Amino acid sequence: MSDAAAAAPGADRLWSVDEHLADILRTVRPLEPIELQLLDAQGCVLVEDVTVPAALPPFDNSSMDGYAVRAADVRDASEKFPTVLTVVGDVAAGGDGALVAVGPGQAARIMTGAPLPPGAEAVVPVEWTDGGLGGGPATTMSAGGIAGGASGEGAGLGAVRVHRPVTAGAHVRARGSDVAAGDLALAAGTVLGPAQLGLLAAIGRATVTVRPRPRVVVLSTGSELVPPGGELAPGRIHDSNSYLLAACARDAGALAYRVGAVEDDAATLRATLEDQIVRADAIVTSGGVSVGAYDVVKAALTGLSGDEGRVEFRRLAMQPGKPQGFGRLGPGRTPLFALPGNPVSAYVSFELFVRPAVRAMMGLEPPERPVIRAECTEPVGPSPRGRRQYLRGRYADGRVTSVGGAGSHLVGALARADALIVVPEDVTSVPAGAEVDVILLD
């Protein structure tokens, strides 16, 4: 803490960025796990160790289209002196389960994934045979069942010439060779991406217990706000924060519910929050948190008691984003983030404080974005002493350039940024060529 005021106790002291974030991460809790259908759990964190209930594959099966044989029968097979075997049947994946047995001198036509029939020890790929057609090496099998069925039995199905030997187990996927019953398939804490969901499906799991995505209600405050698309009367501006922050919330992994702009009236705001809180795991407001006479969020949420919850309004040693409110609202103690109203302040505040909270609620580690080092292409500053400054920048190949300067209303520049440049509390300017901490925004 570089500012003397920051160490002072009481409501009026300056909080550091790290203190405020630590308070938030101490307060928010991972959401209660729920059981979801596999595809609804994509991107979520598993809370149970999932063990394999039964071997995968569940039976020895062919990894090729070809002929199931006894290894000894084809030991001497060659291109010049092919071994001729009697084809006794046809085994397709998903056939009726009545498997032909393969005896000495016999073979069964077998398809990829089909169970290895009794007696057979290996599969000869169709390309190593004449395909039962009596000619040279086959490139494909004739379509459909040999004897008009998916699985036939008996003599008279013809013969196949085998051109190469196979050893026992060749082109066979052994039962349990992927995962065995009782194996740990996925450990608690795993993030479920496509491959993990594929594994869960493969071992027969239709549902899975995960931490759900938080439902984040986003609202703007300000009597001057008009929805985009509407006409602007004098003194009015368009509401951009509710769109910006709803998009940020989704980007962080949440399900966002955008409530429009609420006018600067404490009763209206309170009624809106009461309506919305039932569907919220967290609430994000913007505007109305500073020292002005119409700072409605501060007015409506200061001095709550009992089941109303408790929200604190603080000054942070940072720029932008000095005024911040944080607390828990209502009997369910729903986390509430009251961000400043300037769009750039709101954006930076979301990235620094709400995004980590959303990730912590999902059980994702680490909650914060990674910080990298980069060289400044140009001088950066001035930056206020005693405040940590977050400037918008563009990053490429280890170097970063500030865009738009320090103005917290510059949404044009924000839209060109892909990084935040961090200027520490005790630094007031950064020369060109110096290294700085950079947070990459994706």
Add this chain to the structure above:
Amino acid sequence: MSDAAAAAPGADRLWSVDEHLADILRTVRPLEPIELQLLDAQGCVLVEDVTVPAALPPFDNSSMDGYAVRAADVRDASEKFPTVLTVVGDVAAGGDGALVAVGPGQAARIMTGAPLPPGAEAVVPVEWTDGGLGGGPATTMSAGGIAGGASGEGAGLGAVRVHRPVTAGAHVRARGSDVAAGDLALAAGTVLGPAQLGLLAAIGRATVTVRPRPRVVVLSTGSELVPPGGELAPGRIHDSNSYLLAACARDAGALAYRVGAVEDDAATLRATLEDQIVRADAIVTSGGVSVGAYDVVKAALTGLSGDEGRVEFRRLAMQPGKPQGFGRLGPGRTPLFALPGNPVSAYVSFELFVRPAVRAMMGLEPPERPVIRAECTEPVGPSPRGRRQYLRGRYADGRVTSVGGAGSHLVGALARADALIVVPEDVTSVPAGAEVDVILLD
């Protein structure tokens, strides 16, 4: 091309990975743009240059809570000798627009974002005044309107002591200082993230014209497939590919529609495709593309003509993923990807061929995932000569380790991988410590 066969013409030749991908990217087209609500366009590519219709901010406004003043009046203000100004009114953001004028010796209380009243040139932050309370420096403003209204006028509203001078323009955001009318707000080709959506809202745009997310229909084929959660009869396995590939499609940016598994019957498959194609921008099947007698996708989609479209089945010089089908189906020429049925083959095929197609349909550049170099912690191989091998691996800090080996049925290992190790066509083994190409999966 390292394999002589790969250069041979005709349907039976081996295609290289690069040839197959080039054919796909030549064939698929970016989707027709549509107009979407802002939040529905998140993650999509803008197809229009968006210009700023009117200056932002639309009027000079205060960046602080404080007092709007004439600069000359407070030129000599100091802590010791404060300047006393008559407060003539109150200006809140979103007030009724009837602005009090600030004359010599006068000030108007003003809130962040409120329009600068006529006559005023600068804003003195409330912390640099006594807040009109006649005491020391203020930390906040008294709530609500001074004279019971959001915007008052006239004498008798009290006085404020100003402790510091301000220059003209101080704490004022000038009209157009963010973006000016006619400026290019966002160029065609911009990917719309939170900041870009915030800017669009700020300049009043409620909708935006973008390339939509492709709707990708995913289905598995195989009579042996049982949905996860169901009992497995002998010879049956669970359908995992439809989950795996639907999740991959969403990961790539698409809207995925998972159709379950279709049995190995050409008429059923054709009927399912006919039903599904109306909602598909692309179709992904898995299984039934090899040389077997029951390879239903190949059977159902080979030899189409006229309005039926055209699908080609190829052998690729790769492992896993040798058999691949690709073409366009139906009168709308919907791209269809017929992937092999082994889960690992299907996954690798999706990553290499379908994901780039999805991104190309969205207009995202580049379509392919980046390739990095990494050092092998252990020997890798054997890898078949003449085929490009994609092994599953785990990557950390510039080093990669193979997991699970070459088996294309190993979904257990796939679920532990976060990278694909690329072994080139002319390499059959890679010693420990050697560098390889690696594709990071996120």
